[in-house]
Amino acid sequence: xxxxxxxxxxxxxxxxxxxxxxxxxxxxxxxxxxxxxxxxxxxxxxxxxxxxxxxxxxxxxxxxxxxxxxxxxxxxxxxxxxxxxxxxxxxxxxxxxxxxxxxxxxxxxxxxxxxxxxxxxxxxxxxxxxxxxxxxxxxxxxxxxxxxxxxxxxxxxxxxxxxxxxxxxxxxxxxxxxxxxxxxxxxxxxxxxxxxxxxxxxxxxxxxxxxxxxxxxxxxxxxxxxxxxxxxxxxxxxxxxxxxxxxx
Amino acid sequence: xxxxxxxxxxxxxxxxxxxxxxxxxxxxxxxxxxxxxxxxxxxxxxxxxxxxxxxxxxxxxxxxxxxxxxxxxxxxxxxxxxxxxxxxxxxxxxxxxxxxxxxxxxxxxxxxxxxxxxxxxxxxxxxxxxxxxxxxxxxxxxxxxxxxxxxxxxxxxxxxxxxxxxxxxxxxxxxxxxxxxxxxxxxxxxxxxxxxxxxxxxxxxxxxxxxxxxxxxxxxxxxxxxxxxxxxxxxxxxxxxxxxxxxx
DNA sequence: CGGGAAATTGAATAGACTCAAAAGTTGTGG
DNA sequence: CCACAACTTTTGAGTCTATTCAATTTCCCG
Numbered sequence: 253x254x255x256x257x258x259x260x261x262x263x264x265x266x267x268x269x270x271x272x273x274x275x276x277x278x279x280x281x282x283x284x285x286x287x288x289x290x291x292x293x294x295x296x297x298x299x300x301x302x303x304x305x306x307x308x309x310x311x312x313x314x315x316x317x318x319x320x321x322x323x324x325x326x327x328x329x330x331x332x333x334x335x336x337x338x339x340x341x342x343x344x345x346x347x348x349x350x351x352x353x354x355x356x357x358x359x360x361x362x363x364x365x366x367x368x369x370x371x372x373x374x375x376x377x378x379x380x381x382x383x384x385x386x387x388x389x390x391x392x393x394x395x396x397x398x399x400x401x402x403x404x405x406x407x408x409x410x411x412x413x414x415x416x417x418x419x420x421x422x423x424x425x426x427x428x429x430x431x432x433x434x435x436x437x438x439x440x441x442x443x444x445x446x447x448x449x450x451x452x453x454x455x456x457x458x459x460x461x462x463x464x465x466x467x468x469x470x471x472x473x474x475x476x477x478x479x480x481x482x483x484x485x486x487x488x489x490x491x492x493x494x495x496x497x498x499x500x
Numbered sequence: 501x502x503x504x505x506x507x508x509x510x511x512x513x514x515x516x517x518x519x520x521x522x523x524x525x526x527x528x529x530x531x532x533x534x535x536x537x538x539x540x541x542x543x544x545x546x547x548x549x550x551x552x553x554x555x556x557x558x559x560x561x562x563x564x565x566x567x568x569x570x571x572x573x574x575x576x577x578x579x580x581x582x583x584x585x586x587x588x589x590x591x592x593x594x595x596x597x598x599x600x601x602x603x604x605x606x607x608x609x610x611x612x613x614x615x616x617x618x619x620x621x622x623x624x625x626x627x628x629x630x631x632x633x634x635x636x637x638x639x640x641x642x643x644x645x646x647x648x649x650x651x652x653x654x655x656x657x658x659x660x661x662x663x664x665x666x667x668x669x670x671x672x673x674x675x676x677x678x679x680x681x682x683x684x685x686x687x688x689x690x691x692x693x694x695x696x697x698x699x700x701x702x703x704x705x706x707x708x709x710x711x712x713x714x715x716x717x718x719x720x721x722x723x724x725x726x727x728x729x730x731x732x733x734x735x736x737x738x739x740x741x742x743x744x745x746x747x748x
Numbered sequence: 749c750g751g752g753a754a755a756t757t758g759a760a761t762a763g764a765c766t767c768a769a770a771a772g773t774t775g776t777g778g
Numbered sequence: 779c780c781a782c783a784a785c786t787t788t789t790g791a792g793t794c795t796a797t798t799c800a801a802t803t804t805c806c807c808g
Binding site for chain 1: 581583584585587588589591602603604605609610633636637639640641643644645646647648650651652653654655657658659660699700701741742743744
């Protein structure tokens with residue numbers, strides 16, 4: 253059971269171009285060159301508008317007026333926030349099927365950016381819109397799932413060691429996107445070490461060192477830097493459950 | 501603007517005693533003696549059931565079947581989770597007006613416990629209940645607010661220093677419960693240093709040291725251990741915003 | 749291939765933690 | 779109303795995990 257929950261919404265046809273991704277975004281130190289950093293509407297199906305994002309494209313920015321929520325059809329999106337001095341926190345990653353961007357606030361709290369080329373469907377929404385009961389229930393379930401995920405993440409960030417964080421993360425990614433190889437699940441990490449670090453509240457170096465340690469302990473195997481085979485699921489689960497002093 | 505959002509729900513009269521608070525709970529190391537650690541239904545108003553909790557009383561436990569959500573009428577409640585080895589993470593504190601316990605899962609992920617004597621109203625709820633549109637919108641707004649709060653907390657835990665965490669916390673508590681004294685807002689901390697530590701991902705010692713440092717810098721003044729005057733709101737805001745290297 | 753970014757590895761540092769003890773609070777009973 | 783006991787908070791000293799800064803090394807991608 254993942255965070256994603258199916259959504260079918262009979263929202264009326266949007267009258268605005270919904271979040272045309274304004275500035276090319278202030279990024280981290282390096283001014284990453286973004287090829288075609290814009291949102292390209294491709295059409296809509298009567299329910300929402302389909303948008304194509306190229307890698308690095310911004311769907312919406314922190315502080316922008318919130319008017320829509322989105323469902324990922326393909327590719328991957330990261331939701332993040334920057335502190336004034338440049339520290340970055342990635343709240344979550346979203347892949348096909350995931351819904352994000354629903355908020356009761358007037359503006360978005362986070363920036364949504366495509367990690368890979370991606371396609372999303374946007375649904376306009378206002379707090380005071382009439383809600384179809386069925387849709388309302390779906391949305392409610394979706395947001396509840398998001399809340400549970402965020403609270404779980406807070407636990408991980410607040411009380412877990414680097415190894416425990418990475419373990420939890422790998423298992424969660426495996427649940428979401430894991431292929432099932434002969435023996436061990438294989439996870440395709442579509443994000444960089446820096447992304448993982450910013451999601452787990454660590455530095456790139458620590459993430460890397462922890463990967464190395466897991467490799468040495470034969471808990472995982474790396475193929476390239478992005479494909480991870482979870483060789484010892486059970487051991488990873490024990491670590492991820494937080495049994496530092498072996499009480500369980 | 502706080503996390504709490506008003507809720508009025510036309511839920512049918514519950515047929516079950518809703519979460520009769522089973523075991524006296526496995527607590528931390530010390531087996532704290534809890535005077536009358538049970539839930540005492542006092543009646544209901546046709547919308548929900550009013551429950552009186554004595555200090556330390558458990559409303560629901562992690563793993564228990566989820567059937568109701570709650571609104572605090574008076575007193576305070578903490579929502580927490582224990583790791584197998586005893587580490588504790590407090591997801592949030594709730595005071596009068598706050599709503600919590602709404603989940604799309606079959607069981608609760610956290611334990612809800614009264615910090616002080618408290619009164620809450622419980623509303624039975626199932627994912628598949630028919631939803632009144634107005635109520636659905638309220639619930640949706642409430643959960644969205646909770647999601648935003650949880651993501652904010654994840655940011656704090658993932659990327660902020662001890663001083664930044666405490667600063668953020670004090671400001672948030674001031675927003676929620678702050679009295680407005682002549683000059684500076686005064687916050688009544690109804691929880692212990694250990695509670696604050698478990699909420700901020702720190703140790704009691706670090707929380708205490710940070711309080712001392714703030715006191716020394718004249719950012720706050722302590723009256724007893726529970727009343728904090730925020731002497732320099734602006735400075736606290738700057739710290740809480742995360743301007744470690746002064747970029748803002 | 750070759751250039752440039754990303755990832756890994758190494759050495760030293762820093763911030764928070766652990767363990768320990770002192771000081772301050774609170775509640776209770778004489 | 780004071781004294782004592784139990785608990786919470788604060789302070790101190792030393793340690794440890796993750797960070798910072800600085801190389802390499804590896805991996806992509808043109």
